């Protein structure tokens with residue numbers, strides 16, 4: 174080889190360990206719920222490509238909106254400028270957001286939407302003359318993204334361990350993980366006692382707390398943990414009582430994922446700030462938003478420039494991403510999206526009921542289009558030894574499922590048919606039968 178020829182640039186894949194993981198599959202195209210590989214395989218994307226693709230891959234309305242936009246305006250900064258697509262998107266979102274949330278700040282992805290919400294909350298109190306209210310409360314098992322601020326509010330884990338020393342401290346309180354109740358209750362007898370810890374914390378420290386951040390009703394990466402609606406309602410009530418802002422991170426739960434447009438809507442709760450991303454563009458292009466109340470916005474409007482929110486990203490409000498988001502919004506208006514969501518939800522409930530007493534199953538839970546099966550395992554958590562076996566098993570069956578350790582979950586595009594969804598549940602049932610064999614300790618080699 175010519176000594177001056179550079180070696181190929183290696184792509185560092187996210188959440189991947191090249192020493193252990195197989196070579197990434199090469200996807201050539203995608204349509205509806207399917208991904209197609211270069212060696213002719215068809216894989217059912219049962220996790221909507223990291224929870225993004227809500228209407229299915231390459232939905233023609235979104236693809237053509239993107240194409241039309243590319244002929245008109247590619248990108249322009251949003252500081253000192255605006256454009257039709259982002260204004261149109263803001264008016265679409267206005268129709269579905271709670272009336273109180275009348276201001277929107279655009280960014281790029283879920284993590285940046287969370288960073289914005291955290292910074293806005295802290296600066297809000299500073300701007301209104303209460304700078305001592307500058308700490309954040311977050312839940313056990315939380316996940317809010319991988320940037321440093323978002324990681325700080327996420328649960329401490331092997332993911333965040335190397336960065337422990339520079340994550341900012343937060344007040345950590347119980348989440349309503351009913352299967353592993355943090356206060357030893359059962360759902361039948363509990364009175365959302367897990368929230369008492371938050372009540373005590375706010376009573377004692379509300380004068381130094383800016384905000385409480387939650388994933389409303391569903392903690393995703395922490396294990397697809399479904400909370401009772403009463404938990405979110407109690408958190409809202411406590412935040413109001415003690416004058417603390419409530420941030421609802423709807424990055425995963427928004428845009429129909431949990432059965433209504435937003436999870437907060439299911440619980441009848443209006444947060445002070447809401448983080449949106451993933452499904453906002455139908456999942457096809459990066460775009461995010463943090464929406465907040467007029468009261469928060471007004472605290473930043475001043476002739477004193479130091480009150481400005483000095484935050485922005487190069488691609489804030491990108492017109493092509495905004496065109497995709499408007500097209501996704503129109504799909505909600507023009508297609509029976511919520512009927513699809515309801516059908517998915519019914520199939521999940523029916524299929525989970527059929528396996529909940531299986532000996533390999535510890536707990537089943539579902540909300541809207543999300544179904545989760547927590548397997549019994551000796552090694553719980555993301556690094557459970559069951560995880561790679563399950564992943565390979567499903568992939569060999571033509572399904573993309575990425576179990577969160579010992580938790581298998583389905584989070585499909587809404588266009589999945591009943592037959593396709595049953596196929597996924599059937600393969601999960603097959604996998605349950607293999608769990609004892611996968612869980613058994615490796616047998617010692619017989620001496621020959």
Ligand SMILES: Cc1ncc(COP(=O)(O)O)c(C=O)c1O
Pocket residue numbers: 282283284285287316317318319388393394422423424425426450451
């Ligand atoms: C609830 C929640 N918040 C934030 C994020 C981070 O989003 P992103 O990966 O787009 O930065 C995620 C990602 O899965 C999420 O589930």
